[in-house]
Amino acid sequence: MARKAGRPPEETLSLWKREQALLKTLVVDRDMEAWQRDPAFSGLQRVGGVDVSFVKGDSVSACASLVVLSYPEPEVMYEDCRMVSLTDPYVSGFLVFREVPFLVDVVQWLRQKEPHLMPQVLFVDGNGVLHHRGFGVACHLGVLTDLSSIGVAKKLLQVDGLENNALHKEKIRLLKAGGDSFPLMGGSGTILGMALKSHDHSTKPLCVSVGHKMSLEAAVRLTHGCCKFRILEALHQADIHSPDYIRRTLGVQGAPALRPKGARRHRGQSRAPRESQKSPQI
Numbered sequence: 069m070a071r072k073a074g075r076p077p078e079e080t081l082s083l084w085k086r087e088q089a090l091l092k093t094l095v096v097d098r099d100m101e102a103w104q105r106d107p108a109f110s111g112l113q114r115v116g117g118v119d120v121s122f123v124k125g126d127s128v129s130a131c132a133s134l135v136v137l138s139y140p141e142p143e144v145m146y147e148d149c150r151m152v153s154l155t156d157p158y159v160s161g162f163l164v165f166r167e168v169p170f171l172v173d174v175v176q177w178l179r180q181k182e183p184h185l186m187p188q189v190l191f192v193d194g195n196g197v198l199h200h201r202g203f204g205v206a207c208h209l210g211v212l213t214d215l216s217s218i219g220v221a222k223k224l225l226q227v228d229g230l231e232n233n234a235l236h237k238e239k240i241r242l243l244k245a246g247g248d249s250f251p252l253m254g255g256s257g258t259i260l261g262m263a264l265k266s267h268d269h270s271t272k273p274l275c276v277s278v279g280h281k282m283s284l285e286a287a288v289r290l291t292h293g294c295c296k297f298r299i300l301e302a303l304h305q306a307d308i309h310s311p312d313y314i315r316r317t318l319g320v321q322g323a324p325a326l327r328p329k330g331a332r333r334h335r336g337q338s339r340a341p342r343e344s345q346k347s348p349q350i
Contacts, residue, residue: 076156076159081159084162088203092202094211095207099281099286100282104216109289109293113188115137115188115191116135116137116190116191116302117134117137117193117305118133118191119132119133120132129154130151132171133149133174134175136185137305140293142294145185150174154166161199168205168208175213188215189217189290190217190279191294191303192209192210194219194220195225197277197279198260199227200225217280217281218290218291219276220276221275222274224236227254228254228260230252239263240272243265243273245265246265246295250263252275261275261284264276264288266295274295276291
């Protein structure tokens with residue numbers, strides 16, 4: 069039987085709103101490092117990707133993963149996957165409180181144990197300032213870890229008047245080559261992110277938004293530079309590792325058999341069939 073977490077009380081939602089509002093004041097939306105201002109990102113050596121995948125049919129059991137890749141040639145330098153229990157339910161606009169604590173844990177564990185492998189920027193499968201309250205999962209994770217972060221979502225979050233309507237689809241059609249983009253401007257007149265054609269043959273753009281400690285212009289350029297195909301390589305690696313870990317962990321007589329925290333998977337291990345379902349990108 070599938071397990072589900074119940075909806076939190078209104079008092080909890082009010083607390084979450086206040087925490088988001090407070091942390092939002094700490095977001096920095098400009099370039100803070102010299103490598104971010106360099107056209108070739110000289111000085112950037114490590115990029116990270118984080119992911120949360122669920123066990124099929126179970127909205128409580130999940131796998132939180134962090135993968136660190138070298139830059140500019142993407143080679144896996146570090147991987148950490150661990151099973152977690154998501155006790156808070158999914159509530160639109162509050163994904164951060166369900167998932168971010170576990171992602172913070174995997175980042176902080178790396179910072180404590182192998183600081184030389186810390187990523188200089190984190191790619192997050194979700195949104196940054198492109199959010200109902202201007203503070204999505206990429207912002208939250210960036211502020212709590214004090215890392216540069218970028219939100220990269222596969223679907224448009226329809227907020228502040230943004231709609232996946234005929235005009236939006238026409239703008240997508242006009243994107244011709246990888247790297248082409250157009251601003252995601254809400255009804256308020258604020259540019260919340262950019263729709264980016266990540267690859268020449270991609271038909272669906274990525275929605276890139278600022279998370280923390282980086283400008284939108286640099287975030288878009290770096291995202292494009294880290295895409296082998298449509299999918300951002302750092303997020304692709306995190307995405308394939310966590311389902312593999314779920315399969316191996318729960319495949320032993322149906323019971324978890326966790327490897328030590330921070331243990332790395334050997335390179336070259338084959339990809340396992342997908343057995344997870346992705347969380348919403350908020």
